[in-house]
Amino acid sequence: MTIKLEKQTIEIFKALKKKKSNEINAAEFADELGIDYIVLMSAINELKKYDLADFKEKEIFQVSLNEEGRSYLKERLPERQLLEVLLEKNQKEISLEDFQKLSDFSEKLFYIGLSYMKRNRWIAQSKATGENKIFLIEENFPETELEKFMEIFEKKNILNYSNLSKDQKKFVDLLNKRQLIKKEKKTQRIIFLTNEGKNTKVSQIEELHRISKLSSDMITSGSWREYELKPFDVTKQGPLLKGGKIHPVISMINEIQEIFLSMGFTEIRGPIIESAFFNFDALFQPQDHPARELHDTFYLDKPKEAKLPNKKNVQAVKATHENGGNSGSMGWGYDWDEDIAKQTLLRTHTTATTIRRLAEFHKNNDKMPVKVFSIDRVFRNEKVDKSHLAEFTQIEGIVIDENVNLCDLIGLITEFYKKMGFEKIITRPGFFPYTEPSMEVSVYFDKLGEWLEMGGSGIFRPEVTYPWGIKNPTRVLAWGLGLERLAMLKFEREDIRDLYINPIKWLREESY
Numbered sequence: 001m002t003i004k005l006e007k008q009t010i011e012i013f014k015a016l017k018k019k020k021s022n023e024i025n026a027a028e029f030a031d032e033l034g035i036d037y038i039v040l041m042s043a044i045n046e047l048k049k050y051d052l053a054d055f056k057e058k059e060i061f062q063v064s065l066n067e068e069g070r071s072y073l074k075e076r077l078p079e080r081q082l083l084e085v086l087l088e089k090n091q092k093e094i095s096l097e098d099f100q101k102l103s104d105f106s107e108k109l110f111y112i113g114l115s116y117m118k119r120n121r122w123i124a125q126s127k128a129t130g131e132n133k134i135f136l137i138e139e140n141f142p143e144t145e146l147e148k149f150m151e152i153f154e155k156k157n158i159l160n161y162s163n164l165s166k167d168q169k170k171f172v173d174l175l176n177k178r179q180l181i182k183k184e185k186k187t188q189r190i191i192f193l194t195n196e197g198k199n200t201k202v203s204q205i206e207e208l209h210r211i212s213k214l215s216s217d218m219i220t221s222g223s224w225r226e227y228e229l230k231p232f233d234v235t236k237q238g239p240l241l242k243g244g245k246i247h248p249v250i251s252m253i254n255e256i257q258e259i260f261l262s263m264g265f266t267e268i269r270g271p272i273i274e275s276a277f278f279n280f281d282a283l284f285q286p287q288d289h290p291a292r293e294l295h296d297t298f299y300l301d302k303p304k305e306a307k308l309p310n311k312k313n314v315q316a317v318k319a320t321h322e323n324g325g326n327s328g329s330m331g332w333g334y335d336w337d338e339d340i341a342k343q344t345l346l347r348t349h350t351t352a353t354t355i356r357r358l359a360e361f362h363k364n365n366d367k368m369p370v371k372v373f374s375i376d377r378v379f380r381n382e383k384v385d386k387s388h389l390a391e392f393t394q395i396e397g398i399v400i401d402e403n404v405n406l407c408d409l410i411g412l413i414t415e416f417y418k419k420m421g422f423e424k425i426i427t428r429p430g431f432f433p434y435t436e437p438s439m440e441v442s443v444y445f446d447k448l449g450e451w452l453e454m455g456g457s458g459i460f461r462p463e464v465t466y467p468w469g470i471k472n473p474t475r476v477l478a479w480g481l482g483l484e485r486l487a488m489l490k491f492e493r494e495d496i497r498d499l500y501i502n503p504i505k506w507l508r509e510e511s512y
């Protein structure tokens, strides 16, 4: 039978023949040849088909220093450290108590060190004077055999126990007794030439021209007949591709956009740098409202002042704060200050953006219903921890229509979460200065068996809509929901910061 092998397999066969030993460690051999372990083993399997080579498995014990052991490699063994203390302070004779104090070792470590000092015959201990005393009984303290042996680990982290000499094994056993050794069982592959392999000359082997790709030229010219086609195992898992992909949070934002678009909504965006006017005043939040305080809101020095919309609307907002204006409310009853409304800030919610849309309603002569949404970044001066971020994303939206009511709002929100894969939604009474009634929205998360709060919603109060000419029976349904909370649930992340710190392992595995 003619033996036909691929070029690389022939090379490996040659290299095997050059080896003196017939027990070759596969992993080391692959390293030596500078090829992949898998490539080597598939060549051995080829050789095995012709009974030229084979492999066997061998269990070995690998030993290395554990953490404590490694620390002694650096700092030296406790007995040597203790000895240094005595030598440094020039103490040839010292009471046990003073020695311990001087050493500053933990009790346990001190006694371990002491017992090995005695074993090494560096010291003697005597109570002859009535006091427990330590004496140095040597002048010189050369490196011990054990210390010499340990230096092996400076060059090699892991030793193969069975390859060690009798003496070396003794020291490993000693270190093991001192609990400074880590042992690991490993299976190694040993490759070897069979008798047939030893007797076969390289010149007896023909080179096999194998190809894995056919070109159209090869087919038309018939030259494919000269080659052997490489077999493919179509059942084998291909290598994991670690290509770039869309970030899971962006994927989720895309999905939410799709959902709102499919429900007939249009996307809007507003400025990140907002005026207090749109962030607070237009939302009927009084100018001394605690949410405006510095600890919640990032106010800006630059730009110093925001432009307010036209006078008529500003006057109308002022009036609702002072006396309710024409909204039917009594207002808050204080003197509204235009300068406070002109303050600039990083928007604390995207409700500022939907209010801007309200302000355009009449300007645009819009046809009802107006259905818009926004998925965008907001900022709050919060301490960042596993469940809080200082910048996060809100899923915001409004519907402006005649005679819409709370049931429509609950229906909309329920529909949205259903499309996101959350079946159970609960709304509870809540409070926001700009909606009446107001609702808090929670979804049920099966895996945790818990209700989790997602955000707020409600129907904008007349004090919010009237300044822009939106009057009963036209109403505005509004909601602002958290994105990151939802993302944590979907991606099963326990730390909200992961969404932006981007642990690479998670990003690779997440297939959302």
Ligand code: PHE
Binding pocket: 348, 349, 350, 351, 432, 435, 455, 456, 457, 458, 478, 479, 480, 481
């Ligand atoms: N703006 C509120 C928040 O940031 C959410 C909300 C939006 C509440 C719209 C009611 C209506 O929590």
